[in-house]
Amino acid sequence: MHRHSAPETEPGPGGNRRRPARTPLGPGFGPGLGLWLVLLALLAAIGFLALGACGIGWPVRGPVYCLPEPEPDARDAVLIRERMRERDLERRLDRLRLQLAAAPPCPPPPAPPLPVREEPPPEPPAPEPPEEVAEAPDIPEEAWEDRDITLLDGCWERVTGLTVSHIETGEESTASTWRLCFGRDGSGENVVMLEGSGRCVGDARAEFLDDGRMLIEDVEDIRCPDGTFIYLGEWECQRTAEGEAECTGRQRIDDDLLRFTLRRT
Numbered sequence: 001m002h003r004h005s006a007p008e009t010e011p012g013p014g015g016n017r018r019r020p021a022r023t024p025l026g027p028g029f030g031p032g033l034g035l036w037l038v039l040l041a042l043l044a045a046i047g048f049l050a051l052g053a054c055g056i057g058w059p060v061r062g063p064v065y066c067l068p069e070p071e072p073d074a075r076d077a078v079l080i081r082e083r084m085r086e087r088d089l090e091r092r093l094d095r096l097r098l099q100l101a102a103a104p105p106c107p108p109p110p111a112p113p114l115p116v117r118e119e120p121p122p123e124p125p126a127p128e129p130p131e132e133v134a135e136a137p138d139i140p141e142e143a144w145e146d147r148d149i150t151l152l153d154g155c156w157e158r159v160t161g162l163t164v165s166h167i168e169t170g171e172e173s174t175a176s177t178w179r180l181c182f183g184r185d186g187s188g189e190n191v192v193m194l195e196g197s198g199r200c201v202g203d204a205r206a207e208f209l210d211d212g213r214m215l216i217e218d219v220e221d222i223r224c225p226d227g228t229f230i231y232l233g234e235w236e237c238q239r240t241a242e243g244e245a246e247c248t249g250r251q252r253i254d255d256d257l258l259r260f261t262l263r264r265t
Contacts, residue, residue, distance in 0.1 A: 137243020138264035144239045147208035152182040154264065156245075161260030164194070164230055167253065173197065179265065180216070182206055190222045190230075197224035202232065213238060216247065237262065 143151040158178040165172045173195045182188035186207055192200040202222030208214055218232030235249035245262040 138262075139239050139243050139245060141239065141243070144214075145212070147212065149186045149206065149208060150184045152186060152188070152206055153184045155179050155181040156262045157265045158260045159263050161258060166228075180204060180262065190218065192222055192224075192230065194224060194230075197226050197228055200224035200230060202230070209236070214245065216249075233258070235260075 138156075139151060156179065158175075158180070162175040162178055163172055164175070176193045176195065177191075178193075179191045180188055181191065186205055188204050188206065190200075190202045190204050194200050200222045203219040204216060205219060206214060206216045214237040215234065216237060217234040221232050222230040224230075231251040231253045233249050233251040235247040237245040237247040240246050246259070247262060248257060248259050250257060
């Protein structure tokens, strides 16, 4: 069987007034307990934030711990120095830019020189023609007229009549040089370089005749190294206007008239 009690009322001006009901609390609960709960929640929040700073998320598995801040190694130190050096270089570059901006402008380069037309050098004067000096004649006219045999002193060269023929075969040979060399007394020799025979030599002599002509006669045959020889002959010579000697004569072997010209070498 249940028991029911009427609520207590407080008298009022209009009659009885009902008291407000109160929530019953257990033993030991009161206003101080709420403050402790708030403090506990605040500490839990602070711990959760500390775990987040250590890199630990939620939920937490395994042991919970916070690593100490690692010390910078050598590479970090090098990187820091390089960054400081970079900032220093940038500051120096900024100062140089400011100095360059404040510097006076460079003067303009000088104008290039105007082209100068070079005149060609004057042509050298034409050389004067050399004075013609008359060459002394090979045979001086005065010495020839005086019949001075010393005028033959030296060597003379036959410039014509250089071909000889073999008396038996008729084969012709040509002398490359044919010289007559005399001393001051008129004595001399023939020296002939004959094709195919070599150097042929034979004595000769010269003298003036009473009529003013010069006589040149071979004293002996002109003999060659191969055993052949040129027959001796006699030649009468006249002085020409050019100062040379024109000679005609015959060899001992026949009466054929032969001619040659003598010129001083």
